């Protein structure tokens with residue numbers, strides 16, 4: 001059975017988050033963006049609304065909703081600004097889901113529950129100054145020290161670096177094994193002490209209301225019970241986290257396409273040129289039609305990936321495809337929106353210049369456009385096949401209604 005209808009609960013969440021974003025986030029964003037200010041109150045508001053653990057089961061402090069709902073929320077948040085959606089991507093998509101998927105029961109209780117309750121922000125530390133796409137090129141090391149590990153190295157381009165309290169950090173335990181020598185660690189900022197420090201990367205090209213920074217690890221002592229999965233499973237864990245993060249990025253970029261479309265439609269009806277609304281010019285209609293098509297296609301792709309996740313079916317190919325298509329389409333839509341607005345699109349009087357600045361980052365992070373093209377070609381050519389995982393992402397288990 002093929003069903004495109006959202007459940008009543010999903011519709012209610014979309015309406016609630018859309019109203020919340022219009023009331024609480026939209027009035028602030030122009031100023032936050034201009035001031036390049038990450039507002040910590042945004043996360044507090046997410047917590048109050050139950051978004052910080054939206055797709056986390058209730059037993060771990062979450063709202064117990066499904067993965068489709070997570071995607072729908074991301075679409076609504078990025079409709080207003082990419083920085084708002086980024087918070088959920090790093091917190092739940094990359095960090096929380098990784099702990100949910102690979103964590104022991106004790107790790108889930110200790111680290112996932114405070115994340116879901118919004119007591120801490122989660123972040124994901126994979127990229128380094130010298131290694132992004134080439135994950136095996138990282139140089140951060142984790143050396144055994146008694147029953148602990150000592151982590152040393154530097155992470156770069158980490159979203160939420162300055163605000164997060166819980167980090168997934170990827171480091172080599174056995175560098176000679178390359179991908180199979182990387183391990184994943186849960187690092188709690190409070191416990192890590194002064195050997196763990198973070199900094200902000202200033203003057204980035206977009207997502208100005210969000211924080212991106214770096215992490216210095218100077219022999220950070222991490223207890224063995226903070227090892228996520230087994231030693232050597234770090235690469236698989238990172239890729240699993242990215243499957244979930246990419247899904248949220250795809251859903252968010254879909255919201256950005258819709259934001260470009262709505263702004264363009266309204267402006268095209270109001271702006272006059274040569275004695276008529278520019279909406280009547282077919283070349284303007286062409287740009288709007290492309291936004292319509294890409295919005296629908298991007299939405300179908302992310303909903304399919306979310307549906308697979310709900311069933312407990314691996315969605316690496318589908319999440320990659322959804323992320324590649326949605327972010328590339330959002331980048332094109334934002335370019336077109338700026339052109340429809342003409343000179344006004346080139347100022348901050350309207351939001352479309354911000355949309356364009358924001359659209360570029362997601363094309364680069366969580367796998368560049370080129371990397372996703374390679375992934376898709378490899379699947380098509382039979383050069384890439386997914387093997388069963390020791391810890392697959394658990395399928396969605398509907399909550400038992402209270403009678």
Ligand SMILES: Cc1cc2nc3c(=O)[nH]c(=O)nc-3n(C[C@H](O)[C@H](O)[C@H](O)COP(=O)(O)OP(=O)(O)OC[C@H]3O[C@@H](n4cnc5c(N)ncnc54)[C@H](O)[C@@H]3O)c2cc1C
Nearest residue numbers: 124125126127131132133157158159361364365366368370
């Ligand atoms: C705003 C922002 C937020 C980010 N947040 C995070 C975060 O929270 N956590 C985190 O760990 N990282 C984060 N990143 C880092 C991001 O994931 C990396 O930038 C990304 O993986 C690309 O790596 P790179 O920048 O080192 O580019 P490189 O890997 O150096 O790539 C440079 C160019 O070479 C191309 N290229 C590389 N390898 C190949 C290949 N095999 N075939 C074809 N082309 C190739 C790339 O597509 C690209 O065009 C963030 C980045 C940005 C911009």
